[in-house]
Amino acid sequence: MEIFSGLINGFSVALTPVNVLFAFLGAILGTAVGVLPGLGPAATIALLLPATYAISSPVTAIILMAGIFYGSQYGGSTTSILLNLPGEASSVVTCIDGYKMAQKGRAGAALGIAAIGSFAAGTVGIVGMTLFAPKIAGFALSFGPPEMFSLALVGLLMAVTLSGASIVKGLIMMAMGLLLASVGLDPISGKTRFSFGVIELQSGFDFVTLAMGVFGLGEIFTGLESAMKSEAVTTKVGQVWPTVKDWVDSRMAILRGTLIGFVVGIIPGGGAVISSLVSYAVEKKVSKRPEEFGQGAIEGVAGPESANNAASSSSFIPLLTLGIPGNASIAMIFAALMIKGVTPGPFLIQEHPEIFWGVIASMYVGNVMLLVLNLPLVGLWVQLVRIPFGILAPVIILFTAIGSYSIQGQVFDIYSLIGFGLFGYLLRKLKFEPGPLVLAFVLEPMIEGAMRRSLLISGGSFSIFVTHPISMALIGMFALLVLGQTVVMFRKKPLINN
Amino acid sequence: MARAERISSVALVVFGVFVAAYSRHYLRLGLMITPDAGFLPYGIGIALSALGAIWFVSTFLTGMAHEAGGAEGGVGEAGGEGAPDRARRLSGMLPGVLIIILYAWLFERLGYPLSTVLFMVCWQKIVEREGWLKTAAIALLSAAAMYILFVYLLRIYLPTGTWFS
Amino acid sequence: MKRTVTVLAALLFVALMLPVASMAEDAYPAKPITGVVPFGPGGSTDLLARTVEKIWPKYSKQPLVIVNKPGGGGVVGTEGVVRSKPDGYTLYFGYGSGHDIVMPSLQKMPYDPQKDLIAVARLSVHSVAILTGTNSPFNSVKEMVAWAKKENKPITTAVAVKAGAVDLALTALGKKAGIQIVTVPFSGGAEATTALAGGHLMIGGGHPAEILSHIKAGRFKVIGVALPQRDPALPNVPTLREQGIDVATWGSVKGVAAPAGTPKDVVHYLESTLKKVTEDPDFRKAMENMGQPVMFMGSEEYTKFIKQATADYAKIIKDLNIKIN
Numbered sequence: 001m002e003i004f005s006g007l008i009n010g011f012s013v014a015l016t017p018v019n020v021l022f023a024f025l026g027a028i029l030g031t032a033v034g035v036l037p038g039l040g041p042a043a044t045i046a047l048l049l050p051a052t053y054a055i056s057s058p059v060t061a062i063i064l065m066a067g068i069f070y071g072s073q074y075g076g077s078t079t080s081i082l083l084n085l086p087g088e089a090s091s092v093v094t095c096i097d098g099y100k101m102a103q104k105g106r107a108g109a110a111l112g113i114a115a116i117g118s119f120a121a122g123t124v125g126i127v128g129m130t131l132f133a134p135k136i137a138g139f140a141l142s143f144g145p146p147e148m149f150s151l152a153l154v155g156l157l158m159a160v161t162l163s164g165a166s167i168v169k170g171l172i173m174m175a176m177g178l179l180l181a182s183v184g185l186d187p188i189s190g191k192t193r194f195s196f197g198v199i200e201l202q203s204g205f206d207f208v209t210l211a212m213g214v215f216g217l218g219e220i221f222t223g224l225e226s227a228m229k230s231e232a233v234t235t236k237v238g239q240v241w242p243t244v245k246d247w248v249d250s251r252m253a254i255l256r257g258t259l260i261g262f263v264v265g266i267i268p269g270g271g272a273v274i275s276s277l278v279s280y281a282v283e284k285k286v287s288k289r290p291e292e293f294g295q296g297a298i299e300g301v302a303g304p305e306s307a308n309n310a311a312s313s314s315s316f317i318p319l320l321t322l323g324i325p326g327n328a329s330i331a332m333i334f335a336a337l338m339i340k341g342v343t344p345g346p347f348l349i350q351e352h353p354e355i356f357w358g359v360i361a362s363m364y365v366g367n368v369m370l371l372v373l374n375l376p377l378v379g380l381w382v383q384l385v386r387i388p389f390g391i392l393a394p395v396i397i398l399f400t401a402i403g404s405y406s407i408q409g410q411v412f413d414i415y416s417l418i419g420f421g422l423f424g425y426l427l428r429k430l431k432f433e434p435g436p437l438v439l440a441f442v443l444e445p446m447i448e449g450a451m452r453r454s455l456l457i458s459g460g461s462f463s464i465f466v467t468h469p470i471s472m473a474l475i476g477m478f479a480l481l482v483l484g485q486t487v488v489m490f491r492k493k494p495l496i497n498n
Numbered sequence: 499m500a501r502a503e504r505i506s507s508v509a510l511v512v513f514g515v516f517v518a519a520y521s522r523h524y525l526r527l528g529l530m531i532t533p534d535a536g537f538l539p540y541g542i543g544i545a546l547s548a549l550g551a552i553w554f555v556s557t558f559l560t561g562m563a564h565e566a567g568g569a570e571g572g573v574g575e576a577g578g579e580g581a582p583d584r585a586r587r588l589s590g591m592l593p594g595v596l597i598i599i600l601y602a603w604l605f606e607r608l609g610y611p612l613s614t615v616l617f618m619v620c621w622q623k624i625v626e627r628e629g630w631l632k633t634a635a636i637a638l639l640s641a642a643a644m645y646i647l648f649v650y651l652l653r654i655y656l657p658t659g660t661w662f663s
Numbered sequence: 664m665k666r667t668v669t670v671l672a673a674l675l676f677v678a679l680m681l682p683v684a685s686m687a688e689d690a691y692p693a694k695p696i697t698g699v700v701p702f703g704p705g706g707s708t709d710l711l712a713r714t715v716e717k718i719w720p721k722y723s724k725q726p727l728v729i730v731n732k733p734g735g736g737g738v739v740g741t742e743g744v745v746r747s748k749p750d751g752y753t754l755y756f757g758y759g760s761g762h763d764i765v766m767p768s769l770q771k772m773p774y775d776p777q778k779d780l781i782a783v784a785r786l787s788v789h790s791v792a793i794l795t796g797t798n799s800p801f802n803s804v805k806e807m808v809a810w811a812k813k814e815n816k817p818i819t820t821a822v823a824v825k826a827g828a829v830d831l832a833l834t835a836l837g838k839k840a841g842i843q844i845v846t847v848p849f850s851g852g853a854e855a856t857t858a859l860a861g862g863h864l865m866i867g868g869g870h871p872a873e874i875l876s877h878i879k880a881g882r883f884k885v886i887g888v889a890l891p892q893r894d895p896a897l898p899n900v901p902t903l904r905e906q907g908i909d910v911a912t913w914g915s916v917k918g919v920a921a922p923a924g925t926p927k928d929v930v931h932y933l934e935s936t937l938k939k940v941t942e943d944p945d946f947r948k949a950m951e952n953m954g955q956p957v958m959f960m961g962s963e964e965y966t967k968f969i970k971q972a973t974a975d976y977a978k979i980i981k982d983l984n985i986k987i988n
Contacts, residue, residue: 046704046731053717144863145847168556172510172549179517179542185736186535187850190769190825193525193535199773203739217598224625225591268857323876324857331705331853338710339717341952345876390626394618395640397598402648402656405605408732408739414602418595425591430506448538449850456847457819457864460531 006349007130010357013059014365019358022060023366026067027373033068034075034087035381036399040208041072041088042328043406049336058340059358062333066316066359067366069329070122073272073312074370077114077305078381082107083396085216089207089442090272090308093159093280095215096435097293097300104296111378112242113250113298114305119371121258121306125313126363128262133360134349136266137321143267145457146464149450150471151267152443154478155274158281160436161482170436173427177440178447180205187445188452200412208407210441212400213417214434218424220393241378242298250302253283257306265311268318268326272311273442279307285481294433313363319344320356503557510550518543593624609659610649614641691751691929692725698756698919701740703733706852707789707872710953711917712756715786715937718946722939729756736824737762738773745774749924751933758782759916759969761827768977769826769985781925782969784937785918785960787950789870791832791889792897796862797881804836804887805906807866811842820846821855821867826985828915829868832889835910835979836903859883870915871896875954890914895956912979913972917955918965934962 013019033044045065052061076091081098094114101110143151160170183194184204195201242250257279264275283303284293293300318324323345325331337344342352349356384392404413427434458464466472521527521536521543528534597620604613618637622628628636649656700712712729719727732740737760747753763776793804801807811818818837822830825848837844847864849855852873859867860882867883871894877883885900891911893902903910919937921930940946941959950957960968 042704049704049713141857141861144858144861168549168552172546172553175542175545175549179539179546182539182542188825188848189528189535190848191525191535193539194520199739199742203733221591221595224594225588268854322860323880324860325705325853328703328705331703335705335710335713338953339713339949341949343876343879343952346880390622390628391636391640393594394621395644398614398617398640398644401598401601401605402610402644405656406648409743410739411602411605414605415599418598418602421598422595426506430503445850452533452537453847453849453858455531455533456845459817460529 003130006353006357007361009353010359010361011364013354013358014063014361018057019060019063019362020365022055022064023067023362024369026064027071027366027369030068030071030073031075031370031373031377034072035078036087036403040328041069042332044068044072045329045332045336049332052336053339058337058342058352059355061336061340062355062359063362063366065329065333065336066363069333070309070312070363070366071370073122073309074115074118074374076308077118077301078111081110081114081301082381082384083216083392084219085396085400086211086438089211089438090276090311091305092211092273092435092438092442093276093304094301096280096433097295097297100294100296101298101301106296106298108378108382109242109246109298110301111381112375113246113302115371115374115378116242117250117254117257117302117306118309118374119367120254121261121310122313122367122370123364124258125262125265125310126360126367129313129317129363130360133317134321134346137317137346140266140268140318140322140324140326142470144468145450145453146468146471147474148267148446149454150465150474151274152446152450154474155277156436156440156443156447157478158481159277159439169432173432173434173436174440177437178444180210180437181441181444182448187449200410203408205416205441206404206407206413207438207442209404209413209417210420211438212403213420214424214427214438216396216400217417217421218428218434220396221421221425222428223389223393246298250298253279253299253303254306256282256286257303258310261307261310262314264307265314266317266326268324271315271326272308273439275307275311276304277439279303316359316363320348320359321346323348500557504554507550507554507557510553511547514543514545514547514550516543517546594621597621597624606657607659607661609661610656611641611645612659614644691932692723694752695726695728696723696752696754698727698729698754699740699744700729700731700756701733701737701743701762702731702757702760703851704731707870707953707955708757708760708917710872711787711950711955714946714949714953715756715940717949718940718943719936721943722936736766738766741776741780742773744920745779745922747922749922749926751921751925751929753922754783754933755780755920756917758918758920759785759972761824761915764913764916764969764973765826765828765831765976765980767973768980777966777969777973779923780920781923781930781962782965783919783921783930783933783962785916785958785965785968786937786941787917787955788890788894788914788958789828789872789917789955790894790896790914791829791868791912792871792874792885792894792900793833793836793866793868793887793889793903794859794874794878794883794885795866796859797884799865799884802884802886803901803906804840804903804908807886808840808842808908817843817845818866819864820844821859821864822846822848823852823855823869823873824848824850828912829870831976831979831983831985832910832912832914833868834983834985835912836889836908838983839910840908856883871954871956895958896951896954913975916968916972918960918969930962 030041033041045068055061076088077094079085079087080091080094081102084095084099086092086095098110101107156174160174161167184202186193192202260279261275264278265271280300280303283299284290287299315326315330318326319330319334325334334344342355400417401414404417407413424434454464518540521540525536525539526534527536527540597617601613601617615637618640619633622633622636698712700709702708709731716727716729732743741755744753744755758780767776801810820833822833830846830848833844833846849858852869855867856869856874856877858864860877874883878885885897887906888894888897888900888902889910889912890902938959941957947957
């Protein structure tokens with residue numbers, strides 16, 4: 001009952017004209033940021049922070065920033081599907097089947113199911129948050145270094161071994177991703193690795209530069225060498241909306257993705273990314289036609305897209321109930337609250353119920369807005385692929401170059417971008433899937449850091465990974481999966497390429 | 499294609515050995531209780547060499563089979579391996595790559611607006627071989643649109659050009 | 664509520680007009696001043712700089728615009744300021760951080776943090792607080808030392824970064840007290856305190872600003888502060904010296920600096936404006952909420968302070984024989 005009155009109270013805050021306006025503004029900005037490659041929600045929220053000083057009410061400021069954050073999860077899938085250009089780590093997985101669908105003229109179906117899945121998952125995530133937030137907050141704290149290590153490693157290995165065509169090539173990509181991420185300052189020893197005296201390399205590569213280069217520029221370079229220059233990237237537009245069959249195929253994937261995203265999203269660190277990986281692996285595992293994955297299976301879009309949206313809702317739980325910011329965007333919201341004199345944490349719900357419930361209620365409102373905003377846009381986005389390659393390609397190049405430059409304001413990152421583009425071109429020629437490379441890159445700090453921290457804590461004993469129950473459960477689960485997979489593989493699948 | 503794969507796989511083995519050696523000598527492996535900066539890269543180096551070796555062997559085992567297997571590549575694969583004129587394909591890609599490198603080089607020197615216009619002009623003229631009118635229109639419109647988007651709406655800091663100040 | 668909309672609309676308008684309006688020639692400051700924070704958004708330095716940014720327009724006719732340029736432990740952004748034009752329009756926020764006063768004793772720097780920068784003012788000192796979970800067996804650093812000696816066990820400690828102010832203070836503590844302290848570096852203060860909150864380590868160290876919400880929640884107890892005097896943000900916590908351990912550091916100092924060669928009158932203008940900001944009641948209230956004590960110091964004094972703090976850290980590093988690379 002307490003929850004009910006709290007929520008009513010929250011809606012009375014969220015539905016004031018000003019707050020509705022700002023939720024709408026946040027949703028639009030978030031969608032735009034998600035669609036624009038190279039601009040992440042964290043950077044946008046940082047840019048907007050000074051503007052929020054002028055907003056007198058903290059709840060309004062948070063509603064705006066939260067809107068950008070979950071709005072960007074909606075928009076993030078758009079360029080992944082249409083242009084094979086993941087704007088964020090959590091939509092890398094969407095590229096695998098989403099882009100294949102677009103090439104087959106089913107971009108509309110992919111975008112449509114992503115929007116619907118995002119809405120369903122976002123809303124279910126908020127309902128879960130309304131009901132259980134204070135009770136499950138402690139779950140986030142139970143993930144220490146050994147649990148983090150097992151979670152990140154198992155999530156990554158699942159995606160690599162269960163998704164790609166060739167396991168050896170997937171593992172090579174994974175190793176390369178880990179290696180690229182280790183360039184720069186090692187946070188644990190304080191040493192600089194693989195910088196060879198280049199000052200810009202000391203801070204390492206950025207995700208945006210790598211993903212934009214390997215996916216975006218790599219694709220363009222491949223396109224450049226072909227004869228059909230002035231043609232559109234994808235000639236077929238096809239049906240704009242998902243069919244009844246698409247809907248039937250993907251509704252269970254949406255449901256499973258939502259559950260996975262909600263649970264994994266609570267964990268601080270790589271919640272949204274790992275949840276999309278796990279969801280993809282699960283969908284392939286339970287599917288009756290796993291061979292379609294990687295060739296444009298709609299479940300491969302619906303599951304991960306639902307998962308990362310549910311995760312973005314549930315990642316507010318540690319912030320609002322424990323005062324722990326789980327990722328960069330949430331850290332900015334944390335900073336904004338602190339500047340406004342509000343300390344997020346267990347007392348937030350008592351000291352500032354209007355903020356706690358107001359933000360939750362505004363997320364219901366924002367999600368409906370996003371659906372209304374995004375569904376008509378699907379038709380518009382699909383037209384994007386009709387733009388001639390001669391215009392689209394240089395514009396994408398400019399976007400990725402500026403995106404890379406704006407991270408640290410150094411031209412060196414544009415050169416890195418070009419380098420990664422050529423590398424991505426090479427990978428395409430050699431038939432490598434760049435997904436595992438980028439995912440391993442994102443998860444490396446978590447994997448390596450957590451491993452070395454665990455060993456420091458345990459005094460050098462690897463047994464820490466199996467004596468901690470959560471960690472052991474994760475490793476055991478993966479071992480069973482691999483065992484099952486090996487049996488299947490030996491029966492019908494060659495080791496290299498299928 | 500098998501030949502390219504074989505060369506790449508050997509290169510990968512060599513690269514892995516380099517990574518492992520660098521990690522061992524310059525980064526140090528550390529002890530099990532305090533693994534040092536080279537601990538993980540060393541493991542990766544060895545793994546890369548091993549995976550490269552498996553890849554190399556596999557190119558002989560599956561030889562013909564994967565020629566047909568992986569036809570699903572990027573868009574550029576449409577031309578396929580059937581057209582053997584490598585020179586023509588390179589001539590399509592090389593100017594594009596050079597123009598981007600030139601853009602990066604001029605980015606801070608000429609400043610964002612000018613270098614962007616120049617980039618679009620070069621691209622339309624050299625890569626797409628468009629007429630001057632269309633080139634000018636595309637270049638000015640797209641540069642202006644992006645300037646409004648990044649500088650005015652998103653307030654991103656972009657260089658104005660060191661050659662002028 | 665209506666006001667909010669008006670303010671936002673006005674703000675948007677001003678934002679669009681800003682680049683055009685700033686062309687006019689005038690006495691300093693004639694255009695907005697850029698304050699570079701060489702760390703990511705949301706950290707304690709960023710929070711401090713953004714609080715200054717918010718109050719600044721009350722005392723200056725031109726706004727202060729804070730930008731984050733993280734990378735290389737702060738070196739990348741700071742170097743950018745060092746290499747910028749010394750005209751008073753590019754300032755460095757966070758002068759006195761680990762890479763200014765600790766790092767020079769450990770490795771070669773691409774610039775000289777003392778010669779290439781002019782100290783404008785000190786704003787705050789972020790002390791090193793030592794904390795432990797509420798249900799841990801000890802209530803002070805003294806008791807912790809006794810416990811570690813009796814049980815003969817290493818004390819696992821969460822710290823924000825390797826060779827940072829917190830890491831050094833705790834390593835020094837272990838050495839002076841004769842107990843084994845294993846410092847486990849995380850990537851940032853928030854991550855370190857989260858792991859400690861989950862009970863994955865025995866103790867932790869952090870700046871008060873980073874741990875305030877956890878202390879309020881009763882998740883941690885603070886068992887000591889590594890400052891020469893008590894921290895105004897934690898007045899009830901005894902220093903290490905009070906507990907019989909001769910370790911005192913300046914933690915991480917947060918001030919403002921300008922590139923060398925900046926005109927004297929410009930430095931003076933900035934110094935006096937920052938003084939007015941630190942005396943502003945709204946600023947003081949915001950700082951108190953964030954757990955950052957306001958400890959203003961003028962340009963001349965602060966220059967000497969930085970010199971002394973760097974020398975103190977060099978001594979600790981030499982005594983403890985700490986090396987990287």
